[in-house]
Amino acid sequence: MLNYKHLHYFRTVAKAGAINRAAEKLHLTPQTLSGQLSAFEQRLGVALFRRSGRRLELTDAGHTALTYADEIFQVGAELEDALQNRAAAPVRPFRVGIADVVPKAIAYQLLAPALTLAEPVRLVCKEDRLEALAAALSIHRLDMVLADRPLPSTMDVKGYSHPLGECGIAFLAAPAVAASAGSDFPANLHGAPLLVPGEDSALHGPLLRWLERRGLQPVVVGEFDDSALMSAFGQAGAGVFPVPLSTAGEVMRQYAVVDLGRTLEIRERFFAISVERRLSHPAVVAVSEAAHQRFQHANDD
Template sequence: MLNYRHLHYFWSVAKSGGITRASERLHLTPQTLSGQLSQFEQQLGTPLFRRAGRRMELTESGQLAMSYAEEIFQVGAELEEMLRRRPEERLLPFRVGIADAVPKTIAHRLLSPVLRLPEPVRLICREDRLDRLLAQLAIHHLDMVLADRPIPPNMDVKGHSHPLGQCGVAFLAEPTLAEKLGGAFPANLNDAPLLIPGEDSALRTPLLRWLERQNIHPRIVGEFDDSALMKAFGHTGSGVFPAPSASVGEVERQHGTLSLGQTDDIQERFFAISVERFLTHPAVVAVSTGARRGLFDGERGSDETPLAL
């Protein structure tokens, strides 16, 4: 069984960058701490540190151990804080992973019902690539993952993808750029500077195929894994950018942009991924119910919407 005292010693040395500083914080002699680390490495059967001058650097195994130690002691700190509170002040933690490709406006609207539950919860959001978030979900470090696609078939992760809804795609631009482009949608996208999602986004391939079918050839001037960064560049007039049609109003208000038009030929889909086959966690149920009754309930297939400036 893992010796958690040894794990704490290892974590402290890694955070401090050396045995001497860590021993001062732990109120141990350097010799004692060094001996405890050696025992820990012998127990694990792999070195965790290597010498780099006066400093100690993590080996590859040490980096892996450190990532787990950070999670373990973070959860421990949350437990300690929770137990110190009076029963009526304790909030149930709800840990959500949000894939980079999910627009922040969509994530905010999907998660808002969680903060209105009768039993208060503490919402903890982590943003990362989908594959990393699914790995965290698999070891129960997350309660749910919000994604723009179901679990990829090539990932060996035991989980279930629950559809939250889908909507069309709008194209937005900073007002000066929108005025320059003019014309009818979607022809006004031809030769327009375009910002597109990165390769990790489920929207990227359908978007490029749709442009090809429409015989439209924009100038792709930027690719972004983070949807918020893409909108920030769009806000400054760097290019036209796509966004879910369900959030057009919010995006226009937040980023001072205008919609050039939208299409339902491209569909953005959103999923809640959990380890549960059937949704039972009250917060996950709130997300699913809110999505169907609020965010996506009015979305229907329709013809392309013309430019309205």
């Protein structure tokens, strides 16, 4: 049987990155903690750490073990909370995987309706690549995955992709960059510095093909997997950057950037991926219904 004290020691070391720091938190000597870790690795039959300079790095097996450890202790905290608050209404967890290419503002907009249900839920968000999230969904460790594409048919995972909606694209830039580019859209993109989503984004290919069809040749100065980081570079004047129309107003206010132009010829699409053919989880249903209304309004504006 798994030794949960050893699991706790392992998790603390993994978070701290070093035996000495973890030993201080656990009020153990480094020698004792090192011995406990060795016993845990022997029990599992795998190495969980490898040394990199003065730090300890997780092996592939260690990353897997840490994922499970986090969930085990999270469930333990839920159990403790449930027992201590038996008189209170139970709070249903809503575990959502968010593909790392989905803009953070979009993720918030899509998930916010789940927090206003009559039956309260506790939102638990996990961000990762779509492949890893789909695997977690398949073993029911997630209730839903938010993605910018349907579940790939090449993946050996049974799931259903429910369209949430789609919207056009706005091109934003810092005021100085916008002034230099001019107001003749989309010609103002020609020769302008451009920031684009990374290759994992479903928007990457369609955006570049649209520019090519239009005969536009901006100077691509950066690719970003994280849309918030791309917006920060755009705010600093590094270049023009695309955002979904549904979040354009919010991004303009937050980053003090301006609108160079908009197009419905490029569409960014979003999906809720579930193991259910027909949605039944109340929070997933709320997300789906609110999303259709939001994207309809965004495209009409």
